[in-house]
Amino acid sequence: MTALADVVxxxxxxxxxxxxxxxxxxxxxxxxxxxRMHAGTKPQVLGxxxxxxxxxxxxxxxxNAWMLLLVAAFQLLTAxxxxxxxxxxxxxxxxxxRDLLLVDxxxxxxxxDVRYRGDEPGDAPPEDSSAGSAxxx
Amino acid sequence: MTxxxxxxxxxxxxxxxxxxxxxxxxxxxxxxxxxxRVVATDTLLVIISAGLAVHAALVRNPTLVPVLVVxxxxxxxxxxxxxxxxxxxxxxxxxxxxxxxxxxxxxxxREGRP
Numbered sequence: 001m002t003a004l005a006d007v008v009x010x011x012x013x014x015x016x017x018x019x020x021x022x023x024x025x026x027x028x029x030x031x032x033x034x035x036r037m038h039a040g041t042k043p044q045v046l047g048x049x050x051x052x053x054x055x056x057x058x059x060x061x062x063x064n065a066w067m068l069l070l071v072a073a074f075q076l077l078t079a080x081x082x083x084x085x086x087x088x089x090x091x092x093x094x095x096x097x098r099d100l101l102l103v104d105x106x107x108x109x110x111x112x113d114v115r116y117r118g119d120e121p122g123d124a125p126p127e128d129s130s131a132g133s134a135x136x137x
Numbered sequence: 138m139t140x141x142x143x144x145x146x147x148x149x150x151x152x153x154x155x156x157x158x159x160x161x162x163x164x165x166x167x168x169x170x171x172x173x174r175v176v177a178t179d180t181l182l183v184i185i186s187a188g189l190a191v192h193a194a195l196v197r198n199p200t201l202v203p204v205l206v207v208x209x210x211x212x213x214x215x216x217x218x219x220x221x222x223x224x225x226x227x228x229x230x231x232x233x234x235x236x237x238x239x240x241x242x243x244x245x246x247r248e249g250r251p
Contacts, residue, residue: 010146013191017153020184024160027180033172036164040180043187051187055194064199071205078213082179085220090172093223
């Protein structure tokens, strides 16, 4: 029983560590921010889940299991939020290889409406001048 | 037998985690933009927390488990705050393609352009 639990825990730990290695490989090999983020999110969700399962099996005790479950749930909740923020900023700062994109809904929508939502920097240009400002197209 | 399996699993896990962290550090050093470094830092913190969990699981030491909570919280807060900071630096004048004007062309686009 204990040996079987140890085998399952070791398999989970090894799989999680292998996912960390694939994340490093993808970070080095992939061409732009979005695909690097795609590679880096592998250990962020699945690798952390596997490692937490393995650790919860090895550290038998409900207090440790609950805290590891908290870590896993927190990773599941926060990984989409940070990925969304980073990818939005990456697209708008032209760190995305658009020649590698298959679908570019954000660019083809033709949204010209610059709406200030209150979180812009203090030195942003006023709103009415941004509609007709093509200072260097 | 069991001790041998434990040693083998420990060596394999630490080799995989260490090489993953080393590659993330390479991207952190080489990354052409700030957002690449943000992604690499996020991945590096996740690998560090996975390494802490692996160590805690292999030596059966539950003292490291609250550190995991702190590290995962810190990774989220760090990446989100840096992304918000870079987003605050944007110039809000759009071109026709929905992207912002007045910022330098990224190194990726220069490399990808034939």
